[in-house]
Amino acid sequence: MFPSREVLKAADVLVAKDAPWQSELRLRQAKWREQLGQPAGLAGQRRLGSRLPAGDTTNNFLTPAVARAVAAAREDPGALISAPRIYDNMLSSQPLAFNLFAELQQDLDLAAVVGRALWPDLIESVESIRFEWSPGRADPQFLGNRSAFDVAWLCRDRTGTATCVGIEVKYHEDLSQDPGSPDSPRYSAVAAASGVFRDPDEPALRALPLRQIWFDHLLALSMTRGDGPVARSRFVLLAPAINEAVNAVDVRYRSLLRDALTYERRTLEELTAVMAAVTSADWIRSFQRRYLTPSTRMS
Numbered sequence: 001m002f003p004s005r006e007v008l009k010a011a012d013v014l015v016a017k018d019a020p021w022q023s024e025l026r027l028r029q030a031k032w033r034e035q036l037g038q039p040a041g042l043a044g045q046r047r048l049g050s051r052l053p054a055g056d057t058t059n060n061f062l063t064p065a066v067a068r069a070v071a072a073a074r075e076d077p078g079a080l081i082s083a084p085r086i087y088d089n090m091l092s093s094q095p096l097a098f099n100l101f102a103e104l105q106q107d108l109d110l111a112a113v114v115g116r117a118l119w120p121d122l123i124e125s126v127e128s129i130r131f132e133w134s135p136g137r138a139d140p141q142f143l144g145n146r147s148a149f150d151v152a153w154l155c156r157d158r159t160g161t162a163t164c165v166g167i168e169v170k171y172h173e174d175l176s177q178d179p180g181s182p183d184s185p186r187y188s189a190v191a192a193a194s195g196v197f198r199d200p201d202e203p204a205l206r207a208l209p210l211r212q213i214w215f216d217h218l219l220a221l222s223m224t225r226g227d228g229p230v231a232r233s234r235f236v237l238l239a240p241a242i243n244e245a246v247n248a249v250d251v252r253y254r255s256l257l258r259d260a261l262t263y264e265r266r267t268l269e270e271l272t273a274v275m276a277a278v279t280s281a282d283w284i285r286s287f288q289r290r291y292l293t294p295s296t297r298m299s
Helices: 005-010 020-036 064-074 093-106 108-118 185-194 211-222 244-255 268-278 282-292
Strands: 041-043 046-048 125-133 149-156 162-169 232-239 263-267
Touching: 005 020, 020 282, 064 093, 064 125, 093 108, 093 125, 093 149, 093 162, 093 268, 093 282, 108 125, 108 149, 108 268, 149 211, 162 211, 185 211, 211 232, 211 244, 232 244, 232 268, 244 263, 263 268, 268 282
Parallel strands: 162 232, 232 263
Antiparallel strands: 041 046, 125 149, 149 162
């Protein structure tokens, strides 16, 4: 059951363009903000319950380690860390990615335990976890564009071979944003050489809403070509189970693949269940309460 208009209006999260599932996610963030004791921020001149006040640079992050990871990523040349959005937009998938993976970035032994449970064929050890990472922005060896993974796990498998799990994180987003022109010959070349698509010239791959997923998948595939930095890679589309747009895109995208070994859809619920099973740290429970608990169960 999704929240009613009355409930959304009372929480200052009634947004006309939101689908019902998006309204539910927006309400969860408003309730989390209320639990923090913070007032609602503004979107233009309007009070919006899923925003933190302007100038708040801490409350969107679950732990100090998350805040440090954001600060470090902002110093990385080329990393697209959008401020003030990273600080005040509670719905954005970018702070969510940091909230989920920054603690693992600081504890690579724990990350390896999680990685072996999630991707046992690719991960035995974790060398680093990077945010907004690309093997080479605008480098023609890869895609020649500015595509990057929201999160990249750079790892070794059981044989010591270099591997990568590149992750695109979505929460409230519906994949309607245009990531750029699909017309580069490099995209077609990587798609054809990979052998993973039923038809590498399929127009649906180049159209919205599949285009961003295609770009990210191609980036993962380009890393294993020639003298690329890894021998094997996988692109992971990560979102909550409630995200109907991602669910629909996953079904359509998967139908266009001949070989799905380099692509998968995972839910936030799956990942956090694995993490919660191997660590008793408060941050993972806080993450689950904030992002994944139905609004009707948030006090």
